[in-house]
Amino acid sequence: xxxKNQDNKVAYAFILPWIIGFLCFTLFPIIFMVQQSLTxxxxxxxxxxxxxxxxxxxxxSSVFWNSLxxxxxxxxxxxxxxxxxxxxxxxxxxxxxxxNGIFQFCYFLPSVVPTVALAYAFRTIFGKNAGLLNNIxxxxxxxxxxxxxxxxxxxxxxxVFFITLFTYSTGQMMLIFRSxxxxxxxxxxxASNLDGATFIQKFFHITLPMISxxxxxxxxxxxxxxxNGSFALLYPLTSENGDPNGSTQVLSLLIYKEAFSxxxxxxxxxxxxxxxxxxxVFGGLIFAISKKTVYYED
Amino acid sequence: MESAHIxxxxxxxxxxxxxxxxxxxxxxxxxxxxxGGFKTLTEFTxxxxxxxxxxxxxxxxxxFEHSNIWxxxxxxxxxxxxxxxxxxxxxxxxxxPLARMDFTGKKVIFSIIVATMLIxxxxxxxxxxxxFGKIGWLDSLLPxxxxxxxxxxxxxxxxxxxxxxxxxxxxxxxxxDGCTRPQVFFKVIMPISKPxxxxxxxxxxxxxxxxxxQPVFYINSDKWRTMTxxxxxxxxxxxxxxxxxxxxxxxxxxxxxxxxxxxxxxFGSKYLVGGIKTTGLK
Numbered sequence: 382x383x384x385k386n387q388d389n390k391v392a393y394a395f396i397l398p399w400i401i402g403f404l405c406f407t408l409f410p411i412i413f414m415v416q417q418s419l420t421x422x423x424x425x426x427x428x429x430x431x432x433x434x435x436x437x438x439x440x441x442s443s444v445f446w447n448s449l450x451x452x453x454x455x456x457x458x459x460x461x462x463x464x465x466x467x468x469x470x471x472x473x474x475x476x477x478x479x480x481n482g483i484f485q486f487c488y489f490l491p492s493v494v495p496t497v498a499l500a501y502a503f504r505t506i507f508g509k510n511a512g513l514l515n516n517i518x519x520x521x522x523x524x525x526x527x528x529x530x531x532x533x534x535x536x537x538x539x540x541v542f543f544i545t546l547f548t549y550s551t552g553q554m555m556l557i558f559r560s561x562x563x564x565x566x567x568x569x570x571x572a573s574n575l576d577g578a579t580f581i582q583k584f585f586h587i588t589l590p591m592i593s594x595x596x597x598x599x600x601x602x603x604x605x606x607x608x609n610g611s612f613a614l615l616y617p618l619t620s621e622n623g624d625p626n627g628s629t630q631v632l633s634l635l636i637y638k639e640a641f642s643x644x645x646x647x648x649x650x651x652x653x654x655x656x657x658x659x660x661x662v663f664g665g666l667i668f669a670i671s672k673k674t675v676y677y678e679d
Numbered sequence: 680m681e682s683a684h685i686x687x688x689x690x691x692x693x694x695x696x697x698x699x700x701x702x703x704x705x706x707x708x709x710x711x712x713x714x715g716g717f718k719t720l721t722e723f724t725x726x727x728x729x730x731x732x733x734x735x736x737x738x739x740x741x742x743f744e745h746s747n748i749w750x751x752x753x754x755x756x757x758x759x760x761x762x763x764x765x766x767x768x769x770x771x772x773x774x775x776p777l778a779r780m781d782f783t784g785k786k787v788i789f790s791i792i793v794a795t796m797l798i799x800x801x802x803x804x805x806x807x808x809x810x811f812g813k814i815g816w817l818d819s820l821l822p823x824x825x826x827x828x829x830x831x832x833x834x835x836x837x838x839x840x841x842x843x844x845x846x847x848x849x850x851x852x853x854x855x856d857g858c859t860r861p862q863v864f865f866k867v868i869m870p871i872s873k874p875x876x877x878x879x880x881x882x883x884x885x886x887x888x889x890x891x892x893q894p895v896f897y898i899n900s901d902k903w904r905t906m907t908x909x910x911x912x913x914x915x916x917x918x919x920x921x922x923x924x925x926x927x928x929x930x931x932x933x934x935x936x937x938x939x940x941x942x943x944x945x946f947g948s949k950y951l952v953g954g955i956k957t958t959g960l961k
Contacts, residue, residue: 389783391860392776396788398769402829406807407795414806426812470705473698478691486948487702491709493940495889497907498933502708505715505723505926513711516727547708549889556952601797609799613891617911633801637896640805649805657802664797 411657418651424644435651445652447627448635452659455611455631458538459545460603464596466546467554472588474555475562485559492552496610500617503544507531531618532625541629544614550606554599561595562588597671604663608656612637632656712937715930723927738931746913747901748932755888755905758820763883765828767876773830774838775864779850789839796832804896811897818899823890834879841875842868874950881947885940906936 393400418435422428439445470488474481491499506513507530518526530536545551569587578586589596612633615623621638623630630638632652640649715723716738718731726732742748776782777789811822845868853863869876891907898904904913910932914925944951 388780392780392782392785395772395776395780395860395864398828399773399788399792399830399832399835402769402826403791403795406826406829407798407803410803410806410810413810414803417806417809422809470701473694473701476694478694478698484698484702486944487706489948490941490944491705493885493889493944494709494712495891495907495910495933495936495940497889497891497910498712498929498936499708501910501926501929501933502712502715506708506711511723511725511727513707513727513729547705549885560952605797605799609801609892612801612895613889616891616895633892636801636805640808646805646809653802653805657798660797660799660802664794 414650414653414657417647418654420647420650421645422647422650424640424646428647431647435648438648439651439655444627444630444635448623448630448632449655449659451623451627451629452608452611452631452656455541455629456604456607456659456663458542459607459611460600462542463545463548463551463603464554464599467551467599468558468592470555471558471562472584474559488555489552491547492549492555494547496548496613497617499544499547500614503540504531504618507540534625534628537619537625537628541615541618544618545607548606548610548614550603550610554603557595557599558592561592565591597667600667600671601664604667605660608633608660608663632659709937712930712933715927716932716934718927718930720925720927723930738925738928741925741928742914742932742935745928746909747904748906748909748913748935750902751904751906751909751913752935754820754903755907758823758890758894758905759884759887761820761824762827762887763880765824766831766834766883767880769828769830770834770879771838771869771872771876772864774835774842775868777835778839778842779845779847779868780860792832792835796836801892804893808896817897819897819903822897823887823893834883837879838872838875841872845871877947877950881943881951884943888936888939906932910936 417428419430419432420428421431421434474485474488505511509515509527509529509532512530514530515526515528518528528536530540565588569591570583573583573587611631615629615631615634616637619625619629621630621634621642623634632655636649636652636656639645639652710729714730717734717736718728719733719735719737722728722732777785777792807822808817811817816822816825849867850863853867854860858866889907890905891911894905894908895911898908910929914928914932916923916925
């Protein structure tokens with residue numbers, strides 16, 4: 382009993398940094414955020430209690446509903462697109478051939494490039510007049526193509542999701558899938574070869590079930606990075622207004638705009654509460670889905 | 680027999696074609712950045728040449744003459760090392776008892792840590808901004824470096840996964856030999872955790888080197904600017920009524936930003952792949 386007590390003390394001494402960090406930088410900000418969302422706090426610090434007014438205004442604002450829709454859409458599509466692309470790259474690297482080291486270098490390197498540098502590179506690659514993509518398309522089409530990729534509602538999503546293939550989250554997923562794929566027992570494939578299974582059959586009946594716990598992990602961390610990383614990608618790409626016409630204005634951009642351009646910090650706190658809840662719902666949903674579909678080896 | 684042989688050859692050729700295609704797509708923005716830095720601004724904004732017609736170093740001169748790039752670099756390095764050393768030390772400390780000791784409340788604490796991994800930092804940045812404003816930390820690197828010394832849930836999780844894979848007898852033997860728990864941690868566990876420390880260290884360095892969001896919220900003045908904010912703000916100027924973005928210089932500065940993460944990857948790729956295995960992310 383005394384031994385256990387002693388151990389408790391030592392263990393909590395080790396954990397102390399996290400306890401302090403959790404209280405100061407997570408729990409307190411959460412409570413403070415909820416409290417401040419009930420005020421009309423301005424950027425200069427002047428504030429007054431106004432009850433639920435921020436929330437009432439928010440639910441009446443079409444900008445907010447648009448932003449919420451964009452956030453949910455962006456998160457879901459980004460997680461799906463980047464996960465599929467990461468699996469494709471991992472599958473390619475998993476086929477043992479020469480130069481795999483070089484290929485992996487090429488596949489992973491973009492993910493350590495600063496998102497802001499990527500955003501600027503793609504702003505010019507997708508540019509209207511001297512953009513690389515328009516030029517390549519013109520070459521193939523044999524006539525001058527001038528698509529304004531970044532400022533058209535029907536092309537901007539293609540651009541944004543294409544860029545997410547180059548973000549850190551995709552590279553990390555690829556490395557995780559790669560190490561998972563190399564652990565799938567070879568005998569499973571050999572047995573299915575004898576049965577004459579096609580590549581597609583093998584993928585859906587062996588590979589996918591074997592890596593399903595990894596897909597869950599990647600989907601969860603992909604969600605957090607989509608909610609978190611969208612700011613660093615979209616702010617330099619489409620500005621705080623989420624051009625064109627707010628079609629890329631995720632909640633984090635709106636929070637920034639309300640707090641720093643419109644100086645309504647209290648309102649930005651109310652938006653933050655919503656973003657917090659969105660993250661919670663996404664986390665819960667993924668775990669609920671995974672309980673039904675993920676295959677765990679005993 | 681012969682046709683099966685040809686079939687495998689075709690298959691492997693097809694794989695190469697696919698691999699090269701994907702490599703071209705993935706590497707294209709990097710080539711665009713590298714070559715863009717050597718184009719003149721006119722060439723950059725009027726043509727889409729992949730390689731500059733008349734390579735120039737004027738953009739590199741421009742970024743050194745027209746911005747405090749050395750200061751931004753120094754700030755970024757300071758932020759990167761300050762936050763990384765802090766998170767490595769504190770996260771490993773916190774992970775140790777979670778992986779290798781029995782104590783009251785362990786399950787509850789671990790559940791909270793996993794739950795907080797799901798909170799996107801951006802959701803809490805406004806209350807943190809007000810908080811750091813009250814204690815006078817705004818417009819400095821402190822709001823980013825100090826929290827790193829109090830353990831990041833994600834890194835705690837990675838360290839815990841690795842520590843669990845070390846045989847428990849190691850600790851027990853050391854304790855029988857008269858080591859205290861802190862001694863076990865610093866003299867037994869940390870030395871054999873080098874691959875994991877390097878992995879998490881690289882991930883953290885890359886993260887802070889590339890981080891844009893927090894500096895955008897917390898930093899105002901030129902004095903504490905990091906490279907990422909400099910990229911967004913330092914290479915634009917007004918000429919008459921027009922607002923000019925010096926794209927070619929942005930590409931040159933981006934090239935500078937590419938170098939450290941690239942070196943880290945080359946130096947650490949062996950650890951990164953192995954580290955992901957041992958931390959049992961799967």
